[in-house]
Amino acid sequence: MQKSVFYGALAAAVVIGGAAGAATLDDVKARGNLNCGVSTGLVGFASPDASGNWEGFDVAVCRAVAAAVLGDPQAVEFIPTTGKTRFTALASGEVDMLARNTTWTFSRDTDLKLDFIGVNYYDGQGFMVPKALGVTSAKDLDGATVCIQTGTTTELNLADFFRVNNISYEPVPIETNAEAQQQYLAEACDVYTTDASGLAATRASFESPGDHVILPEIISKEPLGPVVRHGDNEWGDIVRWTLNALISAEELGITSANVGELSGGPTNNPEINRLLGTEGTLGDMIGLDSEWAQRAIMAEGNYGEIFEKNIGENTPVGLARGLNAQYTEGGLIYSPPFR
Template structure:
């Protein structure tokens, strides 16, 4: 029979978990590289450019973490994952974190034993159809064939929506967004359903994007964000507060253009000083150098800069901030204070 040896308020199991948590940071530093799980390719969020360099909204989180921990935003190995393989890759240790359009849900948090460190995009599931189909509402899709990625919350939401509205559909299972795009354009399905942001990114890559319509219904809540393994508390804190640093930087007016100047001498804002490491010891608390957040922000700017450059209204994807605006601007984007 296995015995538990109590050490004050801690158990041997607890000590082992703590050692495991510290090990991820140690492993990343020893390796000199962050292994970051991303999607197999979704323009604007995570996709390699013509030179094979990964870029995008989710990629920016990986690079910010690499800069915070290693001082080098290019020290990242991007590992493409599908809806089916992403969780295995994280649980097995193949990747250190997952920064891929992944929805924070109860079962993924508790049953699959992952730790979502925050939300970097508040989304919802939608439907895209060819304009020629003549459909103006998802409720008119009775009997439609639907391209749907397997191993996703999208599958469950789709079944719930059609059941609730007493209409039928025929699923066309796909593994990746690229496959979904191909099948949809080939006419294998009447509609493609996924997160609305993903639909916008997919449509932007079409030869004739104006021939396709994203229907008005948003049928779910999809809070998307980075995640780590359960028990990886120390590492989770680093990823969480790196994301928060990008969000807080926008609220506080810290940008890629002024971060070096603000960090070179203390400002009249105590919170900016704490964020940039010119005051206090926040970096020490998470096992990093004092300027960890400054390095993360300097990579691609604050959250707003990352958003506008990759998926904002002036990009082909054309997403408005909406819920992802700062709480001070009518959105729900909000970082806990740096103190």
């Protein structure tokens, strides 16, 4: 009941906000910087360093959009949002886009009047257990105590999974990820469950990560993607195709190292030429100049580079590409053609 009133108010506000501030692109250009909503802190995805510069996988998307639109990857104001404030921040126009590990769901896309412009990370809920427990599959977890964040979709997914497999568990409700790590290490629970990327980051922070295993079962779909307001399709297009440009760049072998050279003049590959603006007028069609994609790629590199730099296997987070490999490598990352 309360929820529907809240969402109703939110929806009303979005309608008003959408009608009044339709041209986000003009606002951003006039302001000279992009207001990008990010997490208050999520390992590998968004965090400020000691001098207050934000970095991370989600942050890189903001920088690419700023580079494409404004020509400067540094022209971003990062606005930290919590799980509770993120959608109102977007709806009220406080931020121009959200790049905040937000799961694309039906109700968010429709009822909340948001537009998910794509997926930059395919996540899913997993389980972590101590190796000493000798468990190799989540289906062996009958009777286990499970540390779980309350009030999240993970809680519901967990209940579904155990019910479908007809096994029992005992939940240990906790409030934050930090608390969960402490509880799990103190052996207050046998299992810790949250998104697999979060599990990997958590495990990486342990003293002896090798003593803990992440079980193979992934029990939910959590496609995370950047979000914009409903109703400003021009702006949505810009953010969507900036992300797609990063993805296509990896597929086409354009990296931050060779993008300068490739955009020097037309190459033999027409799609590279169209993407980098040495051929055709794709930039005009979304209201930007022809070099927009060059700048987006130069900002932090292509999708693969961003992945490797922030959350890839050589970082402390140490995530394998998995589902997030290019479709040519057996993953789900796929950009529509630049044509």
